[in-house]
Amino acid sequence: MSYVSTHSRNPQTLRPSGLIDTRQLGDLWRAMLRLTRTTNLPDLREIEYEEGNDSLFALSNVGPEVFVSLHGDNYISRSLARNGSFEFETFERTLAHLGGPRDLLVDVGANLGTVTIPAAARGHAKQVLAVEADRLNYRTLMANLYLNDLQDRVVAINTAAGATSGELLEFQLSPENKGDHRVKHSSEPGAFGEEAWSTYRVESTRLDDLLTRQGLSERLPRSLIWIDVQGWELQVLLGARAAVAAGVPIVIEFWPYGLQRNGMMDGLAAFLCEHFTRLTVANSPEMPAFPATGEGIAAIRARLDGTNPLSACDLLLTRDA
Structure with a gap:
């Protein structure tokens, strides 16, 4: 499964790019936001991107691991979204x-x-x-x-x-x-x-x-x-x-x-x-x-x-x- 979310300012709005379990995606998305907003690591909080096209990013759980990947990346991130x-x-x-x-x-x-x-x-x-x-x-x-x-x-x-x-x-x-x-x-x-x-x-x-x-x-x-x-x-x-x-x-x-x-x-x-x-x-x-x-x-x-x-x-x- 792969999917793309909107900018983190509106985390509840999701744009699926395939057949997905939206409840699972929502739970994963909210957990990630909770981590990024509550951690004491400033570099992790800055996951709320402001770098142009990278303000959109993908979440993938195709394989055994879960990845955040960059929506504007046509190589590594695309492979993560498709293959995990x-x-x-x-x-x-x-x-x-x-x-x-x-x-x-x-x-x-x-x-x-x-x-x-x-x-x-x-x-x-x-x-x-x-x-x-x-x-x-x-x-x-x-x-x-x-x-x-x-x-x-x-x-x-x-x-x-x-x-x-x-x-x-x-x-x-x-x-x-x-x-x-x-x-x-x-x-x-x-x-x-x-x-x-x-x-x-x-x-x-x-x-x-x-x-x-x-x-x-x-x-x-x-x-x-x-x-x-x-x-x-x-x-x-x-x-x-x-x-x-x-x-x-x-x-x-x-x-x-x-x-x-x-x-x-x-x-x-x-x-x-x-x-x-x-x-x-x-x-x-x-x-x-x-x-x-x-x-x-x-x-x-x-x-x-x-x-x-x-x-x-x-x-x-x-x-x-």
Whole structure:
């Protein structure tokens, strides 16, 4: 089931987009409003959006979890409304490959919680550190944590993971894909018209610093770091040197277009070759593995469509004992 509600100033008026149980929807909607209005967390109260088209948002209970999603988002939110999930099978495949649940999941670029929420709710991770740079995505993530009663198992931080802490980064907003917001590193014309996207400033924080501040460093021996930051992966890894040195398995999105636009393809390749021994394509059912060498990275790129700026894959980075 999926449905769309009006602006929260008129919460009793509902516009269904399919066959739904309106009593169930009404109860869920009122519970969400009660949480957002009574909590002491100001970021969660701000779920009553005033950001243009995002003043309309969707609620979905298609899958096992309940999600607030953004009405103006044609990608992740649409998948949540229709399917109740977004590419979560890659996470489950990776976890099975690694031998089962983790003590800690670090979800960098957590968006609305499409990995964080089901990972915590289904027992895949005892605790989650979710890092999301965009304010609106972060507020929606917070609402989803409370809707799924996961607020005690997930620490959510509104910051941009980066190579240094305290740096102000220019962050650009995709008008149609709330999962494609990214740090701006080029003003040249791009395949998605991103040179014209609106921007605002966000502060960066090293992932190692976040783990230390939250007292989570001791959980690293049995953890998983999941990174999806639209071509900013190298900077996140540079700020996670302690976690990398500890041998934590890490999944990154390997997106040649975004990496090349940021001028970070060569730097990322060098980092992977220096710190890891094996690169496994996690979003492929066969999970083919390649050595962390120049030749291995070239073989992975050869699997992608070099003419398609959207072509990407998820890489599990590991180091042999």
